[in-house]
Amino acid sequence: MSEQMTNIEQTTVVETEPDTCCEPLKPTLAPAPQCAKVSPEISETSQPVITSDKFCFYYGKAVGVKDISMDIYPKAVTAIIGPSGCGKSTFLRSINRMNDLIPHTHTGGVLAVNGQDIYDKRVNLVNLRQQVGMVFQRPNPFPKTIYDNIVYGPRLQGVRSRSKLDAIVEQCLRDSALWGEVKDELKKSALALSGGQQQRLCIARALATKPEVLLMDEPCSALDPVATSRIEELIHKLKVDYTIVIVTHNMQQAARVSDRTSFFCLGELIEYGLTKDVFTNPTNRQTEDYITGRFG
Amino acid sequence: MAELQERLEKLILRLDLMGMRVEQALADAIHAIKNNDVEAGKEVNLRDSAIDREEVEIEQECIRLLALYQPAAIDLRTICTIIKVNSDLERIADLAAGIGRRVKHVVENQVDFECHSDLDHLFVITTDILGRTVRTLKAVSASTARKIIEADDEIDNQYRQFVSGVLANQDRSAETVETALTLINTAKAMERIGDLCTNIAEPIIFLKTGDIVRHAEAMKDNPQD
Numbered sequence: 001m002s003e004q005m006t007n008i009e010q011t012t013v014v015e016t017e018p019d020t021c022c023e024p025l026k027p028t029l030a031p032a033p034q035c036a037k038v039s040p041e042i043s044e045t046s047q048p049v050i051t052s053d054k055f056c057f058y059y060g061k062a063v064g065v066k067d068i069s070m071d072i073y074p075k076a077v078t079a080i081i082g083p084s085g086c087g088k089s090t091f092l093r094s095i096n097r098m099n100d101l102i103p104h105t106h107t108g109g110v111l112a113v114n115g116q117d118i119y120d121k122r123v124n125l126v127n128l129r130q131q132v133g134m135v136f137q138r139p140n141p142f143p144k145t146i147y148d149n150i151v152y153g154p155r156l157q158g159v160r161s162r163s164k165l166d167a168i169v170e171q172c173l174r175d176s177a178l179w180g181e182v183k184d185e186l187k188k189s190a191l192a193l194s195g196g197q198q199q200r201l202c203i204a205r206a207l208a209t210k211p212e213v214l215l216m217d218e219p220c221s222a223l224d225p226v227a228t229s230r231i232e233e234l235i236h237k238l239k240v241d242y243t244i245v246i247v248t249h250n251m252q253q254a255a256r257v258s259d260r261t262s263f264f265c266l267g268e269l270i271e272y273g274l275t276k277d278v279f280t281n282p283t284n285r286q287t288e289d290y291i292t293g294r295f296g
Numbered sequence: 297m298a299e300l301q302e303r304l305e306k307l308i309l310r311l312d313l314m315g316m317r318v319e320q321a322l323a324d325a326i327h328a329i330k331n332n333d334v335e336a337g338k339e340v341n342l343r344d345s346a347i348d349r350e351e352v353e354i355e356q357e358c359i360r361l362l363a364l365y366q367p368a369a370i371d372l373r374t375i376c377t378i379i380k381v382n383s384d385l386e387r388i389a390d391l392a393a394g395i396g397r398r399v400k401h402v403v404e405n406q407v408d409f410e411c412h413s414d415l416d417h418l419f420v421i422t423t424d425i426l427g428r429t430v431r432t433l434k435a436v437s438a439s440t441a442r443k444i445i446e447a448d449d450e451i452d453n454q455y456r457q458f459v460s461g462v463l464a465n466q467d468r469s470a471e472t473v474e475t476a477l478t479l480i481n482t483a484k485a486m487e488r489i490g491d492l493c494t495n496i497a498e499p500i501i502f503l504k505t506g507d508i509v510r511h512a513e514a515m516k517d518n519p520q521d
Contacts, residue, residue, distance in 0.1 A: 252366045279368045281506025291368045293300065 079258035139198030196227025337399030451490030
């Protein structure tokens with residue numbers, strides 16, 4: 001993936017949620033506990049894909065996230081929930097360094113993908129973003145054809161063979177449950193698709209570079225219930241092959257689609273556990289108050 | 297979401313009130329059968345339909361809350377508990393109504409309940425456990441709920457002891473068989489009420505702790521995720 005591709009995606013980040021990135025955090029809630037409650041059941045025998053060890057992210061002097069320690073396991077969906085400004089999107093974007101574009105930011109602790117500290121100076125950002133794909137809140141297809149949207153990444157990676165590109169397009173559209181709807185209209189503008197189709201196209205585009213991890217920042221917030229349901233079904237299918245981290249404000253969506261749920265508040269990880277436990281019997285009072293709508 | 301909590305609080309109050317009605321129904325049914333008061337027995341039976349209606353309305357409200365709010369955590373556990381407790385309270389009221397209906401038969405067959413002190417003791421301990429169960433609905437105490445589950449053994453033992461005594465003493469004439477059946481069926485209703493109190497206590501523990509204590513041994517052998 002070239003620098004051009006990286007720039008396009010980075011620009012999109014700034015466009016979609018410019019205010020939450022730079023807004024200072026306001027301590028309007030009760031102070032979070034010193035250490036997050038991490039369920040012992042959450043550990044698996046498999047090695048985590050993403051390891052966060054006391055990871056901190058600062059916007060100048062303002063804390064975005066502080067001392068986040070959690071492991072994200074492969075081929076599963078991990079949801080990040082929490083009130084606005086709690087740092088969930090900051091943490092998500094930190095996983096493929098989407099926050100780098102924001103001036104005066106710095107990090108602390110370690111955030112590693114497959115054991116590699118991604119904030120190490122030697123890390124190749126292009127490779128990182130190939131490895132860790134991202135889907136944004138609002139569908140952001142390029143103003144190109146459906147076909148060209150998907151082959152954009154592979155072409156930048158040097159794939160030139162038409163037959164190979166055709167195969168990638170078909171596979172990615174099948175994986176994103178869009179092939180049946182657009183197979184005869186691949187030369188149609190992506191902007192002519194419905195919102196739900198555009199979002200699935202963006203997922204297909206993210207899959208085209210064969211990432212290992214897929215980050216989803218409120219991927220259904222701009223979609224109607226039917227399109228949301230399609231995306232959720234898609235997430236269920238994708239987790240067989242991909243590690244998915246999803247930020248959502250929709251508690252029911254987090255409960256439906258994820259295997260593990262982490263609750264962030266005021267930039268700190270408050271609780272991290274199996275979703276079935278977090279949504280039926282959370283161990284932390286703040287988590288319970290948030291998911292039952294008592295605050296947030 | 298404050299509306300959900302308000303509606304849940306109202307539901308808990310309704311369930312508490314229903315529990316008190318059920319407790320009253322059992323006390324009245326026992327009083328009627330011990331005192332050969334046919335009219336009081338009929339009254340218990342008549343009042344049962346009001347409890348039936350309340351049970352349906354509480355369940356409808358629970359279904360509405362589930363559909364409208366998709367509750368989680370403590371709210372979800374509260375609704376699940378209300379659904380289960382509501383159903384069991386209604387079944388206890390049915391058993392009390394059954395005793396109320398039986399009073400007429402007791403009078404016609406001149407069954408004397410006063411001379412059976414074992415049965416009277418069964419009435420006392422069952423009424424006591426039901427009373428404690430109803431109070432636990434409001435207090436939501438897991439430790440009290442556990443004591444209720446333990447206390448059911450006393451009812452079971454007393455029931456078995458009473459049935460053995462009745463069977464040992466009856467002389468197998470048609471009349472005494474009918475009397476024995478009336479006595480045993482009444483005692484059986486007490487034993488069932490004890491079981492239903494246990495059924496109510498179990499979801500109260502779940503509400504408080506999130507643990508399902510029902511069939512703990514079976515779950516140990518074949519744990520479900």
